[in-house]
Amino acid sequence: MNDQLRQLPQIEAMLTSPTIGALIYTHSRDEVVAALRLTLANLRRAITKGDLVQLPDFVGDAFADRLRTVIEQERRLNLRAVVNATGIIIHTNLGRARLAPQAIEAMRDVGLNPSNLELNLTTGKRGSRYDHAEALICELTGAEAALIVNNCAAAVVLGLMGTAMGRTVVASRGELIEIGGSFRLPDVIAQSGAILREVGATNKTRLSDYAEAINDDTAVLLKSHTSNFKIVGFTSAPARRDLAKLAKDRNLILMEDLGSGVLIDLSPYGMTDEPVVADILRAGVDVVMFSGDKLLGGPQAGIIAGKADVIAKLRSHPLLRALRIDKLSLAALEATLRLYRAPHDPFQTIPVLKMLSEPLADVQARANALAAQLDGLVTTLVIPSDAYVGGGSLPQQGLQSVAVSIAHPDMTAETLADALRRAPVPVIGRIHQDQVLLDMRTVTDAELPLVVDAIGHARPQ
Numbered sequence: 001m002n003d004q005l006r007q008l009p010q011i012e013a014m015l016t017s018p019t020i021g022a023l024i025y026t027h028s029r030d031e032v033v034a035a036l037r038l039t040l041a042n043l044r045r046a047i048t049k050g051d052l053v054q055l056p057d058f059v060g061d062a063f064a065d066r067l068r069t070v071i072e073q074e075r076r077l078n079l080r081a082v083v084n085a086t087g088i089i090i091h092t093n094l095g096r097a098r099l100a101p102q103a104i105e106a107m108r109d110v111g112l113n114p115s116n117l118e119l120n121l122t123t124g125k126r127g128s129r130y131d132h133a134e135a136l137i138c139e140l141t142g143a144e145a146a147l148i149v150n151n152c153a154a155a156v157v158l159g160l161m162g163t164a165m166g167r168t169v170v171a172s173r174g175e176l177i178e179i180g181g182s183f184r185l186p187d188v189i190a191q192s193g194a195i196l197r198e199v200g201a202t203n204k205t206r207l208s209d210y211a212e213a214i215n216d217d218t219a220v221l222l223k224s225h226t227s228n229f230k231i232v233g234f235t236s237a238p239a240r241r242d243l244a245k246l247a248k249d250r251n252l253i254l255m256e257d258l259g260s261g262v263l264i265d266l267s268p269y270g271m272t273d274e275p276v277v278a279d280i281l282r283a284g285v286d287v288v289m290f291s292g293d294k295l296l297g298g299p300q301a302g303i304i305a306g307k308a309d310v311i312a313k314l315r316s317h318p319l320l321r322a323l324r325i326d327k328l329s330l331a332a333l334e335a336t337l338r339l340y341r342a343p344h345d346p347f348q349t350i351p352v353l354k355m356l357s358e359p360l361a362d363v364q365a366r367a368n369a370l371a372a373q374l375d376g377l378v379t380t381l382v383i384p385s386d387a388y389v390g391g392g393s394l395p396q397q398g399l400q401s402v403a404v405s406i407a408h409p410d411m412t413a414e415t416l417a418d419a420l421r422r423a424p425v426p427v428i429g430r431i432h433q434d435q436v437l438l439d440m441r442t443v444t445d446a447e448l449p450l451v452v453d454a455i456g457h458a459r460p461q
């Protein structure tokens with residue numbers, strides 16, 4: 001072991017070898033030194049650990065190639081594109097909604113150039129960033145007014161801080177959700193300075209439960225969409241219309257945390273459980289909060305839409321600035337919202353909607369094409385699969401899909417899945433019964449060569 005440690009060369013000495021010198025010429029001295037440091041440190045660690053280490057020829061071409069690979073890996077961004085072959089369309093760990101090219105174009109324009117973010121071009125006076133997309137949101141949802149913040153979590157916090165600080169919020173026990181990342185509604189209500197008054201039972205809450213809980217301290221009736229779970233069986237909750245009437249009669253605000261905001265009816269595609277924002281406002285809910293990067297198909301954002309007097313109050317809240325949306329997200333959001341209007345068909349132009357509405361035959365054709373291209377590399381089987389909307393929407397509703405199941409002669413499913421994650425463009429699938437499944441509903445035709453490349457170069461580490 002000590003012998004091998006002694007055989008590791010000095011970095012300064014290596015820099016004078018012709019092969020390494022050539023690398024400095026094609027790359028840069030700093031990168032070559034860093035790659036040498038990293039590679040030698042790895043070897044030293046392996047030797048010290050007692051692993052059986054075969055020392056390379058440090059001045060040979062193979063070692064120079066190894067350094068070149070390290071340099072190229074070090075040049076890659078940490079945050080980068082992957083192929084989502086999980087079958088979960090809005091995957092929070094994979095960045096949620098893909099954006100439409102029009103949204104990217106808008107971000108590019110506003111990112112590369114100065115913009116009228118807070119300048120009113122008509123008057124030449126100071127404008128507000130909140131004005132750019134407000135009219136569009138109102139048009140698409142029927143709201144009187146709207147406000148956009150950093151994300152839906154921020155929207156809920158602002159909504160509660162702005163209307164119920166020091167007062168009581170009445171919410172059903174069946175709707176006190178945790179949405180992941182330890183965002184728990186009861187804790188959020190408490191942190192917003194409001195006092196939670198829980199009513200009803202886990203499975204059943206009646207209108208009278210809400211009515212009996214209201215007193216002089218009550219400010220808000222809060223509904224929340226139980227987006228990531230479903231209680232089935234002996235259940236009931238009052239209709240929004242009835243809650244709205246109760247709120248109106250008692251001079252309270254009816255607020256709804258919707259999570260995934262759907263702007264158009266998805267029932268033609270079999271998705272009947274996801275409420276449409278316009279319907280919720282029409283039923284009498286005063287303000288609704290929803291995400292920009294879930295079913296809406298845009299960037300991370302939190303949208304608050306509803307009654308003008310409530311929105312005006314939130315808009316003047318001193319903490320709004322701490323929750324505000326940035327210009328790039330705002331640009332992408334406006335561009336995405338415009339794709340919901342004529343002449344566009346949102347099911348063609350918004351990637352999330354296109355993916356969930358893609359005909360099964362097209363998904364099947366993509367699976368067949370991939371299997372054909374993998375012929376000779378791995379064993380494939382084209383099988384039916386269930387895809388999901390994800391992002392806390394429609395947790396139970398599987399979307400018919402097709403997956404390519406792959407098995408490698410020399411690798412277990414785990415090893416193959418690891419190798420696919422290490423590809424230049426990582427491919428993320430799922431493992432089922434010792435096979436790697438690549439679901440084709442969340443992969444585009446343009447991504448197939450990346451998948452073939454990742455599989456073709458997959459090696460156990």
Ligand SMILES: *Cc1c(COP(=O)(O)O)cnc(C)c1O
Nearest residue numbers: 151152153227258259260291392
């Ligand atoms: C997803 C979700 C949120 C949080 O949305 P973000 O945009 O991630 O902050 C809040 N409430 C519900 C019901 C959700 O589903």
